[in-house]
Amino acid sequence: MHTLFDFLTYTKALGYIVAGLLLVGFIPFWMFLTEREREE
Amino acid sequence: MSELTVDAGPPDAGLSKHLTPFNIITGIILAGGAVILGIRFTQGLSATTNLSHNYPWGLWIGFDVMSGVALAAGGFVTSTAVYVFGMKEYKPVVRAAILTGFLGYFLVVLGLLADLGRPWRLPYAFIKSAGPTSPLFEVALCVALYLTVLFIESTPAVLEWLGLKRWRKVVGSLTLGLTIFGLILSTMHQSTLGAMFMATPTKLHPLWYSPHIPVHYFVSAVAAGLAMVIVEGLFSHRAFHHQVEISRQHFENINFGLAKAASVTLGIYCAIKVVALTLEDEWHLLATGWGAWYLFEVIGFFLLPCALFAVAYRERKLLLVRVAAIITVLGIMLNRFNATFIVFNWKLPAAERYMPSWMEIWVTMAFITFAVVVFRWIANHMPIMYEHPDWKGDH
Numbered sequence: 001m002h003t004l005f006d007f008l009t010y011t012k013a014l015g016y017i018v019a020g021l022l023l024v025g026f027i028p029f030w031m032f033l034t035e036r037e038r039e040e
Numbered sequence: 041m042s043e044l045t046v047d048a049g050p051p052d053a054g055l056s057k058h059l060t061p062f063n064i065i066t067g068i069i070l071a072g073g074a075v076i077l078g079i080r081f082t083q084g085l086s087a088t089t090n091l092s093h094n095y096p097w098g099l100w101i102g103f104d105v106m107s108g109v110a111l112a113a114g115g116f117v118t119s120t121a122v123y124v125f126g127m128k129e130y131k132p133v134v135r136a137a138i139l140t141g142f143l144g145y146f147l148v149v150l151g152l153l154a155d156l157g158r159p160w161r162l163p164y165a166f167i168k169s170a171g172p173t174s175p176l177f178e179v180a181l182c183v184a185l186y187l188t189v190l191f192i193e194s195t196p197a198v199l200e201w202l203g204l205k206r207w208r209k210v211v212g213s214l215t216l217g218l219t220i221f222g223l224i225l226s227t228m229h230q231s232t233l234g235a236m237f238m239a240t241p242t243k244l245h246p247l248w249y250s251p252h253i254p255v256h257y258f259v260s261a262v263a264a265g266l267a268m269v270i271v272e273g274l275f276s277h278r279a280f281h282h283q284v285e286i287s288r289q290h291f292e293n294i295n296f297g298l299a300k301a302a303s304v305t306l307g308i309y310c311a312i313k314v315v316a317l318t319l320e321d322e323w324h325l326l327a328t329g330w331g332a333w334y335l336f337e338v339i340g341f342f343l344l345p346c347a348l349f350a351v352a353y354r355e356r357k358l359l360l361v362r363v364a365a366i367i368t369v370l371g372i373m374l375n376r377f378n379a380t381f382i383v384f385n386w387k388l389p390a391a392e393r394y395m396p397s398w399m400e401i402w403v404t405m406a407f408i409t410f411a412v413v414v415f416r417w418i419a420n421h422m423p424i425m426y427e428h429p430d431w432k433g434d435h
Contacts, residue, residue, distance in 0.1 A: 007321070015319040022311040029307060033300065033350050 066409050073406020076399045088399040094385050095394035102380035103404050104151025107373045108144050109233060113265025115141020115190060116226040123219040132286045133294055135197055135424045136276055137269050142190040143411040150407055175235045182229030189222045200428040231258040237379055245383040247325050247334040250316045259309045260372060266302040267368035270295055274362050283425040296353050299361040303349035310343050341371025
């Protein structure tokens with residue numbers, strides 16, 4: 001990484017991947033949270 | 041002479057009735073606070089605080105303003121849930137949450153007055169030298185307006201207590217509009233309190249500084265508000281159990297509902313923090329001493345209560361809900377203290393770092409005590425924990 005453009009491209013790319021993983025991770029979190037609720 | 045003698049009972053009967061341990065302790069704290077504030081207003085900040093040019097913000101801003109505003113968010117969170125989203129099951133806690141919010145914002149103003157001095161210049165921000173491009177201007181305007189909104193939202197209980205039915209109807213008809221206005225104002229100033237730190241990129245440690253800090257502050261304030269409603273309910277339902285009309289089951293369900301919301305909000309907050317670390321490429325800083333402190337804050341006071349709230353909601357454990365709520369409240373305070381003075385000027389040597397003086401701590405305690413005493417008096421006299429018989433099902 002030599003330029004601000006390099007830095008922003010690198011961090012934004014990683015940021016999108018991390019945000020995507022967190023969004024996918026929200027599904028099991030929600031399933032865990034509401035499992036008993038759905039059973040009732 | 042004997043005709044003039046009146047038997048009024050023991051001379052100190054009236055006085056001893058008021059000499060309860062609660063009254064004695066609160067009296068000492070409040071009297072001490074008044075004396076210290078007297079010194080502050082006559083001899084200045086240097087006589088009472090450890091503030092300096094390096095640390096213009098200390099405990100009074102960190103606790104009374106930054107933490108106070110976040111913890112008072114329960115008012116707009118619960119009133120929005122009930123009056124905008126129609127979650128009527130939370131109605132029994134709305135009045136207490138709004139009163140807590142009002143007193144919280146009142147403390148914010150008191151804390152600001154103590155910190156700024158010259159109280160007669162408070163309106164200058166609007167009428168003399170307004171700086172509409174400054175985050176501080178927005179905070180000042182929003183806090184002033186939202187304090188007014190909370191005051192009006194609190195008046196139905198006062199008007200019911202006074203029996204002023206006509207005025208009560210008028211104020212009741214404003215509820216939805218006030219709630220939406222309060223929601224807008226809260227969204228604005230909760231985030232702008234964070235935005236103020238955007239002016240300090242070289243002073244605030246990179247782990248706490250972020251271009252997205254307004255979002256962090258808003259999301260964490262929602263979690264703080266939800267946690268504070270649970271904590272306030274824990275104490276007030278014990279203190280005023282004789283007034284509470286809802287069943288224990290209903291009260292527990294309210295707590296579990298708040299816990300579910302708090303768990304999701306804290307989860308979102310932790311996710312935002314992870315994204316922020318990535319966007320600013322700061323993962324390597326976690327291996328430093330400040331990184332350990334950052335992890336202690338985020339994992340210990342946000343991720344842990346997020347998990348505790350989730351387990352407590354799932355397994356229906358009320359005690360766990362309360363433990364998680366207390367941890368969250370402490371976490372918000374730690375987060376605001378960190379930004380305001382602990383990791384602020386993190387490059388300064390230890391000898392030059394800020395530590396609150398005992399007088400700052402005492403005044404903060406006095407403000408909290410004042411709020412507790414006022415809450416207690418209002419809840420003892422007005423329909424806060426119960427519905428007034430003439431207005432059942434209305435508010």
